[in-house]
Amino acid sequence: MNNKMDILSAKNLSKFYSKNKGLFNKQSINLRAVNNININLKAKESLGIVGESGCGKSTLAKMLAGLITPSSGEIKIQDKDINNYKKYELPNHIQYMFQDPISSLNPRKTIYQSLAAPLKYLRNLDEKEIEKEIKSIIKEVSLKEEFLNRFPHEFSGGQAQRIGIARVLLSKAKIIILDEPVSALDVSVQSQILNLLNDLQKKFELSYIVISHDLAVIEAICDRVMVMYFGDIVEKSDAKELFQKPYHPYTNLLLKSVPKTNQKIKIQNLIETELPDPINPPEGCSFYSRCENKTEKCKDLNPEETIKENRKFKCFFPNN
Amino acid sequence: MINFLKLISRNKLALFGGILLVIIFVVSFLSPLLPLKDPDVIKTSDRFLLPFSEGYLLGTDHLGRDLLSRLLWGTRLSLLVGISAALISATIGSILGTIAGFYGNKTDNVIMRIIDVLMAFPYILLALAIVAVLGPGLFNAMIAVALVNIPFFARNIRGVTVTIANKEFIDAARLSGMSNFKIIIYEIFPNILPVIVVTISTTVGWMILETAGLSFLGLGSQPPQADLGSMLGEGRSALIVNPHTSYVPGAMIFLIVIAVNLFGDGIRDALDPRLSKGELVKPQPVTQIKSNGNVENKSNSFLSVKNLTTAFEFDNKLHLASKDVSFDIKKGECLGLIGESGSGKSVTALSITCLVASPPGVIVNGSVKFQGDDILKMNYEQIRELRGNKISYIFQDPLSTLHPLIKIGKQLEEAFIEHNHQKNKEATLKGKELLKLVQIPNIENVWNSYPHELSGGMRQRVSIAMALTNDPELIIADEPTTALDVTVQAQILSLLDTLRKERGLSVLFISHDFGVVSQICDRVIVMYGGQIVEEGKTENIMSKPRHPYTSQLMECVPHIGFGKRKLPTILGSPPLIIYKKEIGCSFASRCLFKKDNCLNEDIKIVRKGDSEVRCLYPHE
Numbered sequence: 001m002n003n004k005m006d007i008l009s010a011k012n013l014s015k016f017y018s019k020n021k022g023l024f025n026k027q028s029i030n031l032r033a034v035n036n037i038n039i040n041l042k043a044k045e046s047l048g049i050v051g052e053s054g055c056g057k058s059t060l061a062k063m064l065a066g067l068i069t070p071s072s073g074e075i076k077i078q079d080k081d082i083n084n085y086k087k088y089e090l091p092n093h094i095q096y097m098f099q100d101p102i103s104s105l106n107p108r109k110t111i112y113q114s115l116a117a118p119l120k121y122l123r124n125l126d127e128k129e130i131e132k133e134i135k136s137i138i139k140e141v142s143l144k145e146e147f148l149n150r151f152p153h154e155f156s157g158g159q160a161q162r163i164g165i166a167r168v169l170l171s172k173a174k175i176i177i178l179d180e181p182v183s184a185l186d187v188s189v190q191s192q193i194l195n196l197l198n199d200l201q202k203k204f205e206l207s208y209i210v211i212s213h214d215l216a217v218i219e220a221i222c223d224r225v226m227v228m229y230f231g232d233i234v235e236k237s238d239a240k241e242l243f244q245k246p247y248h249p250y251t252n253l254l255l256k257s258v259p260k261t262n263q264k265i266k267i268q269n270l271i272e273t274e275l276p277d278p279i280n281p282p283e284g285c286s287f288y289s290r291c292e293n294k295t296e297k298c299k300d301l302n303p304e305e306t307i308k309e310n311r312k313f314k315c316f317f318p319n320n
Numbered sequence: 321m322i323n324f325l326k327l328i329s330r331n332k333l334a335l336f337g338g339i340l341l342v343i344i345f346v347v348s349f350l351s352p353l354l355p356l357k358d359p360d361v362i363k364t365s366d367r368f369l370l371p372f373s374e375g376y377l378l379g380t381d382h383l384g385r386d387l388l389s390r391l392l393w394g395t396r397l398s399l400l401v402g403i404s405a406a407l408i409s410a411t412i413g414s415i416l417g418t419i420a421g422f423y424g425n426k427t428d429n430v431i432m433r434i435i436d437v438l439m440a441f442p443y444i445l446l447a448l449a450i451v452a453v454l455g456p457g458l459f460n461a462m463i464a465v466a467l468v469n470i471p472f473f474a475r476n477i478r479g480v481t482v483t484i485a486n487k488e489f490i491d492a493a494r495l496s497g498m499s500n501f502k503i504i505i506y507e508i509f510p511n512i513l514p515v516i517v518v519t520i521s522t523t524v525g526w527m528i529l530e531t532a533g534l535s536f537l538g539l540g541s542q543p544p545q546a547d548l549g550s551m552l553g554e555g556r557s558a559l560i561v562n563p564h565t566s567y568v569p570g571a572m573i574f575l576i577v578i579a580v581n582l583f584g585d586g587i588r589d590a591l592d593p594r595l596s597k598g599e600l601v602k603p604q605p606v607t608q609i610k611s612n613g614n615v616e617n618k619s620n621s622f623l624s625v626k627n628l629t630t631a632f633e634f635d636n637k638l639h640l641a642s643k644d645v646s647f648d649i650k651k652g653e654c655l656g657l658i659g660e661s662g663s664g665k666s667v668t669a670l671s672i673t674c675l676v677a678s679p680p681g682v683i684v685n686g687s688v689k690f691q692g693d694d695i696l697k698m699n700y701e702q703i704r705e706l707r708g709n710k711i712s713y714i715f716q717d718p719l720s721t722l723h724p725l726i727k728i729g730k731q732l733e734e735a736f737i738e739h740n741h742q743k744n745k746e747a748t749l750k751g752k753e754l755l756k757l758v759q760i761p762n763i764e765n766v767w768n769s770y771p772h773e774l775s776g777g778m779r780q781r782v783s784i785a786m787a788l789t790n791d792p793e794l795i796i797a798d799e800p801t802t803a804l805d806v807t808v809q810a811q812i813l814s815l816l817d818t819l820r821k822e823r824g825l826s827v828l829f830i831s832h833d834f835g836v837v838s839q840i841c842d843r844v845i846v847m848y849g850g851q852i853v854e855e856g857k858t859e860n861i862m863s864k865p866r867h868p869y870t871s872q873l874m875e876c877v878p879h880i881g882f883g884k885r886k887l888p889t890i891l892g893s894p895p896l897i898i899y900k901k902e903i904g905c906s907f908a909s910r911c912l913f914k915k916d917n918c919l920n921e922d923i924k925i926v927r928k929g930d931s932e933v934r935c936l937y938p939h940e
């Protein structure tokens with residue numbers, strides 16, 4: 001699994017959150033957020049992770065960026081375990097761009113101050129170099145220099161997201177995690193940002209991990225896609241193939257549910273929409289309660305990863 | 321800073337408090353320079369002189385000391401001690417609170433348990449105990465008061481720190497290579513400073529009072545040194561015969577505490593961003609209507625909105641959020657309202673039943689005819705009758721309409737009882753029927769749950785059920801599926817569609833998503849910058865949009881099935897709030913089909929067949 005080509009790889013990664021049962025109950029319960037996941041990212045590649053809210057996308061991404069400590073498993077960045085990096089060294093290699101562009105900027109700092117932080121603390125530049133770098137990056141993301149002395153609340157979502165991109169680039173990290181990069185943006189601004197991300201990736205040879213609930217967004221910027229359900233990866237594939245021919249019933253459901261402009265609503269029969277209880281995960285396949293292809297077998301047995309025609313999925317009765 | 325003073329002075333009481341405080345400060349701190357008698361010189365021949373006696377403006381005390389002089393010196397001392405105590409406890413309390421809030425877990429537990437223990441003792445008892453250990457004296461009294469107030473600061477600051485520490489910009493700072501210490505100093509501290517200031521300003525009055533209390537009991541300042549508390553204590557023994565010796569310090573304490581508290585409230589309000597923009601007034605139940613010309617509306621459609629113009633008033637200017645919006649909805653029809661953030665969709669929807677918060681909202685013009693009657697001409701009672709009964713709303717965030725502390729079942733029952741005066745049993749039955757109607761799988765369970773215990777999709781079903789309690793004829797749904805996952809969205813849309821067809825409901829459906837709108841709407845309106853730019857049948861708009869904005873917008877929405885690629889874009893971003901009247905087409909700066917005369921005049925909306933377009937050069 002750990003290929004030399006991989007710029008990032010994670011093995012058997014899990015995260016459980018423990019919650020105390022109550023004020024007087026010392027016993028704690030474990031909530032399963034991410035369950036035994038393997039990921040690998042090649043240099044200059046962009047990997048998409050799709051899934052519904054609550055499926056563990058952000059927890060996974062934050063573990064990779066070192067913002068959350070995993071419960072078990074190992075993460076390697078450039079073939080070195082992230083625990084072996086020196087303190088404050090990891091952000092030089094991997095960065096995280098947040099979903100809400102405005103709230104990821106300190107409301108009481110000017111844009112210049114926010115952008116200067118990575119240069120000062122990560123790259124130890126002096127004042128003059130910092131100014132030079134900031135001025136050049138701000139052009140890169142098509143913002144004006146006069147914005148630098150303004151405060152975050154004076155920006156629109158799209159502008160703030162460009163600032164977020166600029167900050168991430170200033171760290172010179174090669175791996176960037178984009179958590180719902182456009183979901184907070186207006187439709188007409190979304191595509192500008194997606195194009196910018198595509199261009200920057202080529203120019204600076206970046207590797208992206210893109211998290212989104214929007215399949216169209218993922219398709220527009222990703223080479224490979226992983227579909228996540230209930231803390232687990234249920235299907236991995238080349239982006240193009242996945243969208244043309246989904247194997248896992250869940251991927252199929254996601255694709256079917258995207259509203260299209262050229263058709264009226266079809267009457268949905270009521271299948272459950274709830275995720276299973278993360279405190280008492282089911283024995284068998286976690287998609288069982290919502291699946292159209294299920295049989296008795298799926299109720300008791302959890303499908304292992306299957307490889308068929310170069311596609312990887314976890315399902316006994318795939319769609320094709 | 322000047323702005324800040326302006327804000328404070330808008331609150332008259334705070335201004336009064338501030339001025340009073342300044343006077344007290346200046347006079348008492350100048351007391352060493354003023355031509356006052358020595359406050360400690362005893363002259364028993366002049367005991368208990370009344371105020372306005374010769375040479376003694378405020379009279380003398382039981383030892384013949386000048387009360388005016390003692391009062392000013394005493395005030396100075398009391399203020400100094402009170403403020404020092406406040407600063408000490410603010411510093412220590414804030415440090416503890418910040419550390420507890422930032423590090424959380426064990427650190428938090430340990431610190432907060434200690435604080436809890438401190439708080440378990442009655443306030444003044446704890447202070448007494450501390451003085452008892454340290455021995456009487458003003459300095460020790462100050463320490464005691466400071467210590468007693470630490471928990472208060474620690475708790476407040478911890479709460480704010482926890483909120484800030486969970487913000488994304490803190491994680492972003494971590495990824496910028498900042499250490500925890502630097503994060504606390506440079507990222508967290510500037511954000512909690514206002515809270516610290518407010519907390520100081522609201523507690524310093526009490527601290528002055530508490531030090532006075534300790535002195536009054538003889539545990540603070542020691543004779544002959546005067547502070548307000550000890551003066552009061554000394555005056556007490558002569559309270560009946562010579563009350564002025566108590567009144568004088570008493571009045572000063574009263575003034576100080578009043579002034580500090582009024583001013584403190586002013587600071588708190590001025591630092592509150594919600595209050596700093598609008599006026600300090602409670603919103604009214606209906607939007608203010610300042611319609612000048614009467615709009616003629618002869619339509620006898622089910623709902624007919626004509627020239628509806630709604631604005632927000634701040635800085636004494638009207639900022640138009642929706643301009644001349646006109647549309648009709650027929651019985652049983654579903655009309656889609658589509659546009660980007662800030663285009664005025666919600667404002668239009670809320671204006672229909674005058675739900676825009678006022679102030680700052682004002683309906684400047686227009687007519688909203690519902691089944692023949694103009695809502696904008698109704699009184700509050702009539703509008704209220706409509707709102708819960710014939711017209712109901714579904715919002716993007718169901719939590720905003722559901723009460724967080726009442727179980728779902730109870731809320732549904734109450735909705736029935738409130739509007740239809742039904743009996744409890746009937747209400748329960750009807751409520752459960754509705755939950756079944758909105759396809760909730762596990763009714764008994766949901767009935768006994770609180771809103772926050774349900775998933776987003778379930779919650780939205782419940783709020784649809786709520787909207788249906790009184791058999792409405794018009795449902796206004798403002799982005800009801802935007803916060804939901806695609807799979808859940810598909811189900812909610814299907815549910816809404818079935819319900820409206822079965823019950824002949826009219827729906828105004830607001831969204832920013834073309835795909836969603838196409839699913840259930842018969843006709844669509846496109847809004848941009850507060851104006852309707854295009855209207856037409858859904859199929860026509862989706863297949864052959866005529867307005868350049870509509871076509872450009874539809875083009876840049878990514879669709880599935882085209883792979884990794886460069887997407888078409890619209891330059892620039894949508895206009896923010898519209899405050900100045902601009903001549904010409906509002907989309908001109910981003911339009912690919914713009915010609916010179918697009919900016920010469922306001923563009924009128926023109927009807928052609930069954931569609932309307934606001935453009936000089938629409939696509940044919």
Ligand SMILES: Nc1ncnc2c1ncn2[C@@H]1O[C@H](COP(=O)(O)OP(=O)(O)OP(=O)(O)O)[C@@H](O)[C@H]1O
Binds near residue numbers: 662677
């Ligand atoms: N309470 C308010 N005070 C001041 N301005 C307001 C207020 N509410 C809305 N506005 C302004 O009115 C304009 C129209 O807002 P509206 O909420 O109708 O937009 P919208 O189309 O519903 O956007 P969204 O898609 O974000 O919900 C915006 O410029 C907004 O900033």
Ligand code: SF4
Binds near residue numbers: 288291318
């Ligand atoms: S294993 Fe069975 S239940 Fe699970 S997704 Fe496949 S068919 Fe459905």
Ligand code: SF4
Binds near residue numbers: 867906912923934935
């Ligand atoms: S009026 Fe002119 S600028 Fe406006 S949308 Fe039409 S062509 Fe474009």
Ligand SMILES: [Mg+2]
Binds near residue numbers: 665666667
């Ligand atoms: Mg809105």
